[in-house]
Amino acid sequence: MDTIGIVLLVTGVGRSYGLAGAMSAAYLLAAAALAIPQARLVDRLGQARVLTVAAVVFATTMSAFVVIVQSGGPEWAAFVGVVLAGGAFPQVGSCVRSRWSHVLTDRADIDTAYALESAVDEVVFMTGPILVTVLATTWHPVAGLVTAIIAGTGGTLFFAAQRATEPVATPRVRGVRPARLRLRVMGPVCVVGLALGTLFGAAEVSTVAFASSRGLAGYAGLLLALWAAGSLIAGVITGLVTWRIGPSTRLRWGAVAMFVAMSPLSLIGSMWLMGAWLFVAGFAIAPTLVASLSLVEKAVPQSRLTEGMAIVETALVAGVAPGAALAGLVIDSQGASRAYLISLVAGLVAAVAAFASRDEPACAPDPDSCP
16 A cells, blocks of 8 residues: 555656656665564564554654655655655564464464465455555545555554563573574575565566556456455465465475466466456465465574564565566566566476475474574
8 A cells, every 4th residue: 555655646746657666666675674673673572662663653754755745845855754664664464473373372273364364465455555546546646645654553553552462572682692593494485485576576567568558457456356366265265274284385386386377377368368367376375375474483483483474574575576677678578478477487486496495393482492
């Protein structure tokens, strides 16, 4: 909601799309750069303390950005505001997932909780951008972003106030080394996340260009919604299954399915067939993401679980921008259909990396328990 709101606000007051894109990119880069340090603070100081401060700073700086842009203020000031807002973006997603691991003990229940999170995420991804676009285009350019600020800040503060389910903080003790993050687990999962982010970014831009090239740009959102709807249904199904195979095996099959799902896209010429295939292809998304989260949750020590979750999510987000950029270059030179090959290659990289992952014994908070 924030990135689309930024673009709609900046262009809505008469500024260029180039400037809007630059500000949106600056926001995302700042959020990615400080996501892991914020998550590390959460593990050490507690979710309530860190999220409350982050929410207040986010609301203040993002509101300042809105005022500066709306009033025609200098571009440098707007950039400062949007960068500060991105850096303060509350890492609620990572905190929610680490909290599920804290309140649940049964492995099947944790997998179900992650599947629920994935399904809810897809609902937000389908409805949030639509809400922002409608508010910004039919009411006022400010309305979409202000709604996102209110929802994000209010939701974060409400979540932070739920102290009964908050994981216990693990303060840093001087002279005592922190528990290790297993590189042999985190490495492959992060490569998978980076590749999938590239796949998502390229596929989204390619789909918009595909619809536009056929004079049906207004249906691009519907195509992407069908993709997300497939993932939503798969997320619900994933949560209903009691898995007898480990998360690394599920990650491998899910990544292979993502690769296979991207294979025919560059050959499809019909809007109807593209919509039907994207819906089917979406079924590979949620199970793959849930498996990656389950693998990290099992292998990362509780004292650094929020940080571990943030690393994986940051890898996913970090891949979106280059994927979109590469797809844009291919679209300009070769057309929309060829751009889907970027997603295909990214899916292959994810599949190869997934086969380097493996299940590890559950990791305790003891630093020496995570070799």
